[in-house]
Amino acid sequence: MxxxxxxxxxxxxxxxxxxxxxxxxxxxxxxxxxxxxxxxxxxxxxxxxxxxxxxxxxxxxxxxxxxxxxxxxxxxxxxxxxxxxxxxxxxxxxxxxxxxxxxxxxxxxxxxxxxxxxxxxxxxxxxxxxxxxxxxxxxxxxxxxxxxxxxxxxxxxxxxxxxxxxxxxxYYTKPPKLKVETEYIRSAPGGVGYAKCAGNYAGSMYPTLLAQQEGYDQLMWTDAVEHKYIEESGTMNIMFVINGKLVTPATSDSILKGVTRDSIVQVVRSWGIEVEERKVSIQEVIDGIENGNLTEAFGAGTAVVVSPYSLIGYQGKDYMLPEVAQDNSLATRIYNYLSDLRTGKIEDTFGWMHKI
The missing domain is CATH 3.30.470.10 (Aminotransferase class 4, branched-chain amino acid transferase, N-terminal domain)
Structure with missing residues (x-):
């Protein structure tokens, strides 16, 4: 052949x-x-x-x-x-x-x-x-x-x-519960966080297990220096809808450059929705949940495509995420668009699909 x-x-x-x-x-x-x-x-x-x-x-x-x-x-x-x-x-x-x-x-x-x-x-x-x-x-x-x-x-x-x-x-049958990790780290500046190497995943298993024993499904990783800024979520990039904008941590040498993440950013911008790729502090997220400015939080990755979260646990307190009607959520709109694109139900305007 x-x-x-x-x-x-x-x-x-x-x-x-x-x-x-x-x-x-x-x-x-x-x-x-x-x-x-x-x-x-x-x-x-x-x-x-x-x-x-x-x-x-x-x-x-x-x-x-x-x-x-x-x-x-x-x-x-x-x-x-x-x-x-x-x-x-x-x-x-x-x-x-x-x-x-x-x-x-x-x-x-x-x-x-x-x-x-x-x-x-x-x-x-x-x-x-x-x-x-x-x-x-x-x-x-x-x-x-x-x-x-x-x-x-x-x-x-x-x-x-x-x-x-x-x-x-x-991958998930129900929206996962997240715990903000402020002790262990997934990666650090100058390290291998942006590489998909086996050791990154091995190192995440113990703190994830500890969180699961507390009733959570996955971790929200924070930066290695201050534990102040959000990096990734479990095996996914993480995204928020804040004040009508899609907000996601900017990629770096400690954050994986997700293909699904990049695809979502391009799709959402093509819809005329503002996207901010920047540092996102955990305090901004907690404040957004409490004052109603944050309306959605979801993970993005190959395995899950898009996975909304149900709550975020931080410093011993659980913060419930807003319940958005499925038909009205940006996460559902993204998921449906990518699913329709991948199965040929809509035109591939980005030129992303590779036919065998």
Whole structure:
């Protein structure tokens, strides 16, 4: 099989597992498709590009990424339009961000033809796995990790790049409850907060667990210096509607540059709604809830698309967010627009959809 500038070997699974999946009941990240794309970086070049049956890897206990953390990933989705065609949402943005992460983590970057060639080949062979039921999609997980077998704090010279996929339904079944985190940090200036590296997520698990034991679902991360300014929310960027404007923390080296976040900013501006990308203090948010100027708060990310929040816990007190009629909320309008765009129900005026 040849995909543009790269040659990809294809080895099909002997038996498909698709009949074992109930597409009307899709838990997030539990069912994996029949195939995966794999490529290796050896001797300074990408080689062994293959689409193979989804299966385990076998590695040495001395695998460098297990010890020194050179591991990054992306999250993206595929959809079916009304004609049954498979479409990807802004895949080149994920490719660009993955290479930003790779450079920060001192890893080999991935050429566009390898990333997109492997992705397209995988989508073609597993196209039947892309769901078309409401609120469902095919989640795509590209990831890259060091494969040297050497114990020494130095960048790996070899890497493996893999893409696998899984059909998914809604990430949250109800609006999450947030706790403002003022002790632990997710990232700091000069660090790796803007990279999608595995360690960022590992470091967030313990404080998240503590919050869940208090009855919250996720954290609202604050800056590492003063714990005064809002950065992210759990695994999402965060947005507010304050005085009729969409307000969101400006991206930085401690905040992930979300593809969904960027898409929402562009869409909302095209509707003539003012958007402010700036520092947002937790006190501004609490004051906005109390005086009624803040009317919505929601997360934005690939997994959830848009997820309204129900309350924010801060310094031992819970602040209930306004209950906005679903049809009137900006979050619902954004969600419906992006859903219709991805499934081909409206014109793609931004040129974001990539057809397979």
């Amino acid at each position: 040849t995909t543009d500038l790269v040659s990809i070997e294809l080895r099909k699974a002997e038996r498909s597992r698709i009949a074992e999946v109930d597409f009307n009941n899709l838990p997030f990240g539990k069912h994996f498709c029949d195939h995966m794309f794999v490529a290796d970086f050896v001797d300074g070049q990408w080689q062994n590009l293959q689409v193979v049956p989804f299966s385990d890897f076998t590695f040495s206990p001395a695998l460098s990424s297990l010890h020194y953390g050179q591991s990054i990933f992306e999250g993206m989705k595929a959809y079916k339009n009304e004609a049954g065609q498979v479409q990807l949402f802004r895949p080149l943005e994920n490719w660009k961000r993955m290479n930003e992460s790779a450079r920060r983590m001192c890893m080999a970057t991935i050429p566009e033809e390898v990333f997109m060639g492997g992705l397209e080949a995988l989508m073609r062979i597993d196209a039947d796995w892309v769901p078309n039921t409401p609120d469902s999609s095919l989640y795509i997980r590209p990831f890259l990790f060091g494969t040297d077998t050497y114990l020494g704090v130095a960048p790996s010279k070899t890497y493996r790049f893999c893409i696998f996929t899984c059909p998914v339904g809604a």
